[in-house]
Amino acid sequence: MTSMIRGVGRNLAAILVMFPVALSAFVVCTVLFSTGVGLAVLFVGLFILVGCLMVAGWAAQMTRFLLGYAGVSLPPIRYPNHGPGVLGKLRRLGHGQSWRDLLFVLINFALSTVSFSVALGWVVGGLGGITYWFWSSFLPEGNQGVPALLGFPSRLADIAFNEVVGAILVVTTPPVLHGLVHLHGVIARGLLVDETSTLREQVSELTQSRTAAGEAEVHTLRKLERDLHDGPQQRLVRLGMDISAAQRRLEGDPAQARALLDEAFAQSQEALADIRTLSRGIAPPILAEQGLRAAVTALAARGTVPTSVDVDGVVLSEAAQNAAYFVVAEALTNVEKHSRATHASVEIRGGGALAVITVADNGVGGASMAKGQGLAGLTDRLGGVDGGLTISSPPGGPTQLTATIPLQDVSS
Amino acid sequence: MRSDRLRVIVADDSVLLREGLIRLLSEAACEVVAAVGDAPGLLSAVDEHRPDVAVVDVRMPPTMTDDGLRAAVAARAQHADLGVLMLSAYVELSYADALLSDGRGRVGYLLKDRVSSLDRLSDALRTIAAGGTVLDPEVVAQLLVSRRADPLAALTPREREVLALMAEGRSNAAIADQLVVSGGAVEKHISSIFAKINLPDLGSDNRRVLAVLAWLKSR
Numbered sequence: 001m002t003s004m005i006r007g008v009g010r011n012l013a014a015i016l017v018m019f020p021v022a023l024s025a026f027v028v029c030t031v032l033f034s035t036g037v038g039l040a041v042l043f044v045g046l047f048i049l050v051g052c053l054m055v056a057g058w059a060a061q062m063t064r065f066l067l068g069y070a071g072v073s074l075p076p077i078r079y080p081n082h083g084p085g086v087l088g089k090l091r092r093l094g095h096g097q098s099w100r101d102l103l104f105v106l107i108n109f110a111l112s113t114v115s116f117s118v119a120l121g122w123v124v125g126g127l128g129g130i131t132y133w134f135w136s137s138f139l140p141e142g143n144q145g146v147p148a149l150l151g152f153p154s155r156l157a158d159i160a161f162n163e164v165v166g167a168i169l170v171v172t173t174p175p176v177l178h179g180l181v182h183l184h185g186v187i188a189r190g191l192l193v194d195e196t197s198t199l200r201e202q203v204s205e206l207t208q209s210r211t212a213a214g215e216a217e218v219h220t221l222r223k224l225e226r227d228l229h230d231g232p233q234q235r236l237v238r239l240g241m242d243i244s245a246a247q248r249r250l251e252g253d254p255a256q257a258r259a260l261l262d263e264a265f266a267q268s269q270e271a272l273a274d275i276r277t278l279s280r281g282i283a284p285p286i287l288a289e290q291g292l293r294a295a296v297t298a299l300a301a302r303g304t305v306p307t308s309v310d311v312d313g314v315v316l317s318e319a320a321q322n323a324a325y326f327v328v329a330e331a332l333t334n335v336e337k338h339s340r341a342t343h344a345s346v347e348i349r350g351g352g353a354l355a356v357i358t359v360a361d362n363g364v365g366g367a368s369m370a371k372g373q374g375l376a377g378l379t380d381r382l383g384g385v386d387g388g389l390t391i392s393s394p395p396g397g398p399t400q401l402t403a404t405i406p407l408q409d410v411s412s
Numbered sequence: 413m414r415s416d417r418l419r420v421i422v423a424d425d426s427v428l429l430r431e432g433l434i435r436l437l438s439e440a441a442c443e444v445v446a447a448v449g450d451a452p453g454l455l456s457a458v459d460e461h462r463p464d465v466a467v468v469d470v471r472m473p474p475t476m477t478d479d480g481l482r483a484a485v486a487a488r489a490q491h492a493d494l495g496v497l498m499l500s501a502y503v504e505l506s507y508a509d510a511l512l513s514d515g516r517g518r519v520g521y522l523l524k525d526r527v528s529s530l531d532r533l534s535d536a537l538r539t540i541a542a543g544g545t546v547l548d549p550e551v552v553a554q555l556l557v558s559r560r561a562d563p564l565a566a567l568t569p570r571e572r573e574v575l576a577l578m579a580e581g582r583s584n585a586a587i588a589d590q591l592v593v594s595g596g597a598v599e600k601h602i603s604s605i606f607a608k609i610n611l612p613d614l615g616s617d618n619r620r621v622l623a624v625l626a627w628l629k630s631r
Contacts, residue, residue, distance in 0.1 A: 226476065233501055233524075234426045240528030241432040245439070248530060 004174060007071070011177035012119060014070035018063065018108075018184065019116035025059030026109035028052075029102060050092050056101040060192050063108060063184070072185035074193055097194045104191040111187060115180040122169055122176050129166015133159045213384025219377055224282065231274035239267040284325060292321050296328050296346055303336050305361070307344040314350025320385045320405045324348060324357050327389070327403045330378050331359035339363025339399060350407055357403040365397035378403070418541055421461060422447040423454040423480060424469040424499070429524070433467060436527065440534040450474060451483035458487045458494060464541045465495035469524075470507055481507055488514070495540040499524050503550040505629075512545070512625060517618040520546030520581070539581055545621045546581040555579065555628040563609045571608075574601045579624050 032052035039045030057079065064074050077097060092098055128135075136159065147157040246260035279285075287295040293311040300307035316324060328346055335344045341363030348357050369375050369391060379389050387405035420442045424430045427449075434444050446457040450473040458466060466487065472480040484496045497520040500507060511519040520540045526548060527533045536546045556564065556576060567575065570591075577587045588598045606612070611627055614620040 229471070229501055230426070234428050237501075237524045237528065238428045238432045240525060241436055244528045244530065245435065248439070 008174050008177055010070045011174075011181045012123065014066045015112075015115050015119045015177065015180055015184075018066050019112045021059060021062050021066070022105070022109045022112035025055060025062075025105045028055050029059070029105045033102070046090060046093065050089055053092055053095075053098040053102060056105045057098055059105050059108075060101040063104070063188060064192060067181065067185055067188055070181045072181060072188075074185075074188055075195075075198060077192065077194060077198070100191045100194070104188065107187060107191070108184070111184060115184065119177055119180055122173055126166050126169030126173055129162050129164075129169055132162035132166060136162070209383040209386055212380040216377060216380035216384060219380070224278065227274075227278055227281075231278065232271045235267050235271040235274065239264050239271065242267060281329075287321065287325050292316065292324060292348065295325055296348065299325075299329055299332055300344075300346055303332050303344075305332075305335055305339075305341050305344050307332065307335075307346060309346045311346075311348040312350060314348060314355050314407070316350075316355055316405065317385075317408055320355065320387070320408070323381050323385045323387060323405060324355065324403070326381055327357055327378055327401075328359060330375070331401050334367060334375075335359070335361045335363065335399075338367065339365075339397070341397075341399075353407055355405045355407055357405070358400060360398060360400040362398050364395075365393045365399050366395045367391055367393040367399050367401075418442040418465060418537055419445050419461065419463045420537065421445060421454065421457050421463045421466045423449070423451075423457070423466060423472065423483075425449045425472045426469075429469070433527065436530060436533060437467070437537075439530055440537065442537060451479035454480065454483045455487055458491060462491065463494070465497055465537055467497045467499060467537075470498055470500040470504075478507070481510055485510055488516075488519075492516070493518070495519070495537075497522065497536055497540055497546070499527060503548060503554060505551065505554055508547060508551050509629070512622070515622055517543050517545050517622065521551060522546065522548045523550055535586075544581050544583075544618045545625070547579060547625070549576065549580055552576045552579040552628075555625070566608045567605060571601050571605050574598065575605055575624065578602070578621060579628060581618075581621050 029052050032048055032055065036045045036048035036052055039048060060077075064076070067074060079095070079097070136155075145158045145161065147153070147161045152158075152161075242260050242264035246257040246264065249257040249260065284295055286298055292314075293309075296311055297309045300309045328348075332344065332346070335341055339361045341361035344359065344361040344363075346357075346359050348355065350356075367375070369379065369389075375389070375391065382389050382403055382405065385405050387403055389401070389403045391399070391401050393399035393401075418441075420437055422430055422433045422437065422444055424433065424447075430447050430449070434447055437444050445461040445463055448454050448457050452474070454466065454468060454472075457463075466484060468480045468484045470478050470480045472483075481498060484498060488494050488496060495518045496511065498507060498511060499522055501524050503523060508521045511521055518540055520536050522532075522536060526536075539546050553576070556572070556579075564572065564575075573591060574587060577590060582590065584595055584598050584602070588595045591598070609627060611623055614623055
């Protein structure tokens with residue numbers, strides 16, 4: 001019962017609010033449209049038309065919101081970002097959905113006028129009818145109702161008639177309001193839902209994130225090659241030099257040969273350490289074996305800045321888990337290198353449709369996407385799993401890096 | 413062997429290798445007149461010291477790509493008598509091409525791994541300083557592999573060995589040493605090879621090496 005009343009309330013509110021929205025949008029849009037078309041030969045008219053489309057877009061969004069409030073949900077529209085500058089603005093004129101928004105404003109105004117009157121009339125008529133017994137006594141004499149005209153002049157018949165009509169109106173209010181809202185919904189679905197453009201947008205976004213992921217991959221491989229070249233490879237070459245130099249001295253100068261061999265041994269150890277670090281950077285074994293929490297805890301323990309770790313039981317796909325790990329790794333490396341922090345914290349939580357990774361420190365701040373290759377690389381890496389990255393790091397600190405990764409619904 | 417010490421510049425961005433090379437070169441009775449860590453440094457050091465040979469890492473700052481190679485080619489364009497020994501972690505035929513393309517010799521291209529052998533480094537430097545060409549066996553192997561269409565098929569295994577050593581820049585005597593045969597046997601092999609692949613025999617100097625390389629690279 002309460003849910004029905006709430007439903008009626010929401011439907012009514014949506015219809016009542018829709019009318020002023022539709023009315024004002026209609027007025028503004030028709031004025032802007034006719035002015036814009038009239039002045040289109042002068043350049044300024046085009047901008048007025050853009051303004052008209054923007055107003056139509058807002059009205060359409062508002063309608064979507066109202067319908068959503070009343071329980072008719074429409075898939076969201078993505079308005080493409082046409083880029084900055086004058087040309088970017090003007091490109092709006094070539095956006096089909098914007099013109100459909102405008103058409104919707106015109107039609108919705110007409111429909112809204114009807115739905116507003118019907119809804120208001122129905123509710124007021126119903127409530128008025130069932131309370132007729134009370135307020136009819138204040139009516140001036142000589143007011144003839146329908147029953148009197150039909151030959152039942154008694155007051156009782158008058159009251160009974162009004163009560164019955166009122167009751168019928170009240171009882172039918174929920175379906176009528178529901179029907180009106182859905183009528184709006186049908187029109188809106190026809191004009192405000194643009195499957196093609198939504199799909200197209202999705203495709204272009206996916207392409208972008210795929211490209212970014214591909215670039216991140218290439219970047220990683222290149223970095224790996226460079227690290228191999230600069231690290232272990234150099235050490236092994238030097239190791240070879242040291243050993244052959246020691247060989248040449250074995251007979252004549254055993255003391256120096258020993259010193260060279262000591263050096264060679266040190267080089268071999270360093271080369272091993274280099275390789276260990278590198279392989280951890282490629283695919284940290286602990287991540288695959290023991291999961292994100294253990295891997296992140298190990299990362300935190302390896303650093304010199306005391307770091308608290310808080311990972312809840314969020315379950316991520318393998319790719320997302322990898323991305324999350326490297327976000328934390330890169331962030332903690334930055335904390336170590338640049339922040340001069342005395343404490344850092346890592347938090348990974350899954351809430352709703354998102355996993356949120358937060359790495360914060362109490363250091364000197366001043367980190368930015370533009371500065372470090374590393375952070376830009378992270379954005380690309382996150383792009384590969386449809387994630388995003390934001391950084392708050394005012395000069396003087398503290399720094400907080402927040403990455404979000406959508407949790408993939410297995411069913412979708 | 414020349415009695416005067418070769419004057420050498422070392423250019424490598426890794427301090428580790430630079431130190432190792434300097435020690436090795438002084439053992440090889442060379443005088444290291446400068447050691448630099450990037451391409452611009454190499455160019456100015458060559459201008460200043462006029463060394464006999466520059467030992468250059470292909471990959472160096474500023475861009476960490478083939479800066480060393482490009483700087484070496486540029487330095488040779490200015491100082492025609494400058495010898496260059498390129499060192500690289502990889503075998504890239506295009507690196508060898510860039511060095512060899514002026515056809516003047518006095519160049520070498522070795523894998524970094526080779527330089528731990530003192531004799532190898534020392535021989536290479538002497539050959540280069542004397543106007544010869546030195547190529548890493550890996551480079552030659554790639555040249556031999558990349559040539560499929562096959563006058564090479566007509567060569568006996570021994571002749572292929574001789575051809576490879578020739579391409580590396582070895583002298584007849586060095587080839588004879590390596591294969592443990594007499595100098596006369598080597599000369600016989602060589603004229604047989606030249607007859608089979610249809611090249612004029614140019615004697616035993618660097619022009620012969622370059623002709624062999626040119627032939628290997630053709631096609």
